Amino acid sequence: MAETMAETRKKGAEGPDAGLDGFDREQLHRFLREMLLYRRFEEKAEEAYAIGKIGGFCHLHIGQEAVALGFIGPLREDDYVITAYRDHTQALAKGVEPGPVLAELYGRKDGVSGGKGGSMHVFDVEKGFMGGHGIVGAQIPLAVGMGWAIRYREEDRVCVCFLGDAAVNQGALHESMNMAAIWELPVIFVVENNEYGMGTAFSRVSAVPVLERGEGYGIPTHSVDGQNILETWTFVEELVQEVRDGGGPQYVEARTYRFKGHSMSDPVSGTYRSKDEVEGKKEEADPIALLREKLFEAELLTQEELEELDEEVRAVVDEAADFADDSPFPEPEELYTHVYSEINEHGRLFLDSRDR
Amino acid sequence: MAETMAETRKKGAEGPDAGLDGFDREQLHRFLREMLLYRRFEEKAEEAYAIGKIGGFCHLHIGQEAVALGFIGPLREDDYVITAYRDHTQALAKGVEPGPVLAELYGRKDGVSGGKGGSMHVFDVEKGFMGGHGIVGAQIPLAVGMGWAIRYREEDRVCVCFLGDAAVNQGALHESMNMAAIWELPVIFVVENNEYGMGTAFSRVSAVPVLERGEGYGIPTHSVDGQNILETWTFVEELVQEVRDGGGPQYVEARTYRFKGHSMSDPVSGTYRSKDEVEGKKEEADPIALLREKLFEAELLTQEELEELDEEVRAVVDEAADFADDSPFPEPEELYTHVYSEINEHGRLFLDSRDR
Amino acid sequence: MPVITYREALNQALAEEMERDDTVFLMGEEVAEYDGAYKVSKGLLERFGDRRVVDSPISELGFAGLGVGAAMVGLRPVIEFMTFNFAFLALDQVINSAAKMHYMSGGQLSLPMVFRGPSGAALQLSAQHSQAAETWYVHAPGVKLVTPGTPADAKGLLKAAIRDEDPVAFMEGELLYNVKGEVPDPEEGDFVIPLGVADVKRKGADVSIITHGKMVHVALQAAGKLEKEDVDVEVLDLRSLRPLDVDAILETVRKTNRVVYLEEGWPYAGIGAQIVSLIQEEAFDYLDAPVIRVTQADVPMPYAKNLEQAAKPDAARVIQACNRVLYRD
């Protein structure tokens, strides 16, 4: 999915029929459809969580869909994406099938990670989606390692590493930016600045804005409106090409906003941000609504088409839900599989003296 | 020692009799004497190490004396200084007695740390010398903690935190700079840039110079010639006052050079830096020689006076050596003291089932 | 006695100690404006202000080190880790700074501070968020380790930990915060439980289950079921792992001669390994059967509900173990 999107853009198209900002009608509809899919998927997850089909922590990406689509859509399938625990829609954007992602959230056998990872640990190595990491900032050195491997093998892939605004305060970013800079690795550090880390406004834990925090490493820094898919996509498309061509590491702030609570167990608003603030953002900065209105205005979308698209993605999500529901729980034996890739011929690896 | 130096500067003095750069003769002689003391002390340590009186790692500060004097001399006794393992001369600069410092290097009972810390862990809390830390970068968050305590108690102390150029690449600096910035703590981060971390040139492990690495936190950055004691002292004197008055954290690069090997077990030069480079630096950038020549030129020092000063400090060092030699090894019981400050009334704290 | 939750007990302990001593402050992620990720610090910001209840950036290594530095100059920091799973990032400051500075400085510096937060598994939090951290904090000397399993113990021990002159790792549990229990009324005076005193949570004669932390409840559950089979189980809660109440351990061994060690964490070099090793060193002749350990399966914690249940130690496994040491199987 992702890579076709990356390819089909008709650069040539111009004039009134060209569409918008150099994107043709088909592409624009695909953008809308993708973001609607992410939105409906997360709503389904929310629903499933409420009735206990999903357990543990579950972090929704609602409100940040354009960041997932804009930074991942332009990539090739063989490019790498790595992120934190807020990983569902980014997985979808990288082309991971909705069914296996939802099945993972349900902790089922057919989940992408066999039900062992759960919501925070979605992995699909085939698709270049390298997870799903739960320790804030821990994915950053991993991304540098993938960038290192790309350079080591002289490939032209890129690695996109997502991190939250609060993760900027982890030493891991500092060490990673420096290593990426000295070895000129093809890594794009994307700070998804949704203004809060859980319940803490970034402005309370940093003396300077996110963008400025990227200075001091010799890495170019950029900031983009992460709620505007067209701006984001265009920017990323060019940036990725630059990195592919040996441009070295990049640091990008994607300005966005989280419409839901930090995780399913957290309130949408509270002491740390007002209901009005959230409602206001939903009003003015919903990436889907923004694109929709643009398309209406430019008469590139009709109400019927919109409803059709929505029907389509709802069908996809319902199918995914059925897939997840139909998938059994992992076999009990799975408890001891995948702890090690190699069970050595000699000696004992498991010391719990349980029978298995 | 340190604090008197900080106090006695005669700001008033002007004109030809005033001395140099606003320092009077007495003060200039004291500077020379101090740095000579550091030099002779380290030479004694080198000598003692060669004959096995000092064991383990021993990192000499020879060549960097002006940084110790320039950044610590202007402090008050109740200000805090914390540093890494290259800590002997900085301890002396903070007013720690040479005898107990050398006794610590010898691992004797009368060492400042009771012989338990050794060369890398010189502590003298009375004098505000907070150690001597062996994990590269680990002293940085500790300095921020002291800065936090100063603010917490609304005191007007400052905390000077030394780190090496290579320590700049530790995540601890990143997290510490950010915390110091958001809470406006009275901490001065001093990067002693001697150009190498062990055998690695800074330029090989950072894409940008030391000074630039301080950017991105909202903390003022400065660079000073750490081989020029007069420039350094003047700069620090003003900076400390500024911080005392609520100026918040500062990041300072002190440009310097290490004349000896990284530690006693490392070569002075080798694959990582040429003999010529080292010899050249000794020629042109010896902080003691630089001051000496200035004073000769300005006729503020005679050969006799110089020899007198040197005699004086050699005597001090010999005395220190006698003190260390005369000090016994710690009592065997000391093995189990100071593991805990509080031996709880109940339960076992030591699980080695040895008799003690 | 008033019945309150483990969470409220911790909150009381923090409030009382902060009230008593101005050098005590609380720092951690979300502890102030958010009242704590698990609401342990509810209301403390309002009561003590942002000088003493402080939201930190997500910089575990940094703010743990900040706490150590503040303790070096006489403050009494309480550093909250949102969970100990995240504290691997801070371990260097715990092991290399906090645990060693008193010794390295020849006793010049004391570090009266507490590192606290939940440890171990909750429900379906998966591999990175479900680790019992005891071993990493107890192996190196210099730090003390406390693991309360009940509201009363949580309050009494946290107050003792805050007053202790040494760094104390204080491990709680997400699944414990809502547990209710009797805790002496603050009006009746200062309630402090000294470190190093184990507690017999249930008297018994046939077999001893020795445990700590949240597993106390699993042990009592198992004991209850075994009682129906006329097996009289003693449950010894160590409460504090360093200092360790060796006398209480030996006493219950001498009494029942049969022991099961129950812990939430992994077996290899776990707390149980230490206790078993200690028992056989010091009470070898009193053992009528080898001590059996019940632990988490020796695998990372899986997310899937059924696998997670299978991975965790439970009453059934404890009962099985008791039967084995009683040769009832």
Place this chain on the structure above:
Amino acid sequence: MPVITYREALNQALAEEMERDDTVFLMGEEVAEYDGAYKVSKGLLERFGDRRVVDSPISELGFAGLGVGAAMVGLRPVIEFMTFNFAFLALDQVINSAAKMHYMSGGQLSLPMVFRGPSGAALQLSAQHSQAAETWYVHAPGVKLVTPGTPADAKGLLKAAIRDEDPVAFMEGELLYNVKGEVPDPEEGDFVIPLGVADVKRKGADVSIITHGKMVHVALQAAGKLEKEDVDVEVLDLRSLRPLDVDAILETVRKTNRVVYLEEGWPYAGIGAQIVSLIQEEAFDYLDAPVIRVTQADVPMPYAKNLEQAAKPDAARVIQACNRVLYRD
């Protein structure tokens, strides 16, 4: 057989594996231009170039994580920690990333990599530089742990560790690098020692000293002295702690019925605790005496020469322990 040093043996192993497999690279502080802080990588930069022998910044968390990331996409990193004392800073990437990703990804990702460097004490390096790190790496499942004590074991096991599909922590020792021993000539073919196989370093009938790493030499020293007193000591070197050669352990226990566990590190939740606990669980009836552990004193390592000597386990203490399990005292 040629006699070479432990250092040369490691160097051979690295060179041979890098020669054999282009995906193997070495990264760490000072490993390239400086030939390694302890010269283990001498000549490798010259031979393999700076693509495969890489000086890292002092960023333990960062370059350990870089190694994990590179392994995620198929390279076989050998990450050198100048010493494991500095790796507390990197432990999060070892425990939360390396040890868990194969599991969390449902087996999609393998992490064939090695974390290596010296562990434990050398001479007068003081508290922060003298820690045996085994427990911190073996407690959580997902990582394997190897601790060679001789040149041959160092070479054969490092080659096996590099070829293993899982993350392996490989612990050496400053005091071992100059130790000499016979190592098969490279010309005679590939010398690999599989993980999980313990080695009887000395056959004996009266008492077993089980140990690992550099303590092997202390054990042999003690055995030599005891021989003069007609005590026939068996020395079992575990060599690899995970996988653990339980059969070999039980065999020596059944043979001598008396065991001393000797380790360099601390006692609380140490390797010895695990082994003792395992022995009594699986060979209880074969023990004629409780197993005694000889460890470092339960204190941070002091700098002073006399105190350091007293803190370390030595032949005298081992002999004393052997006498005790033999009831000879």
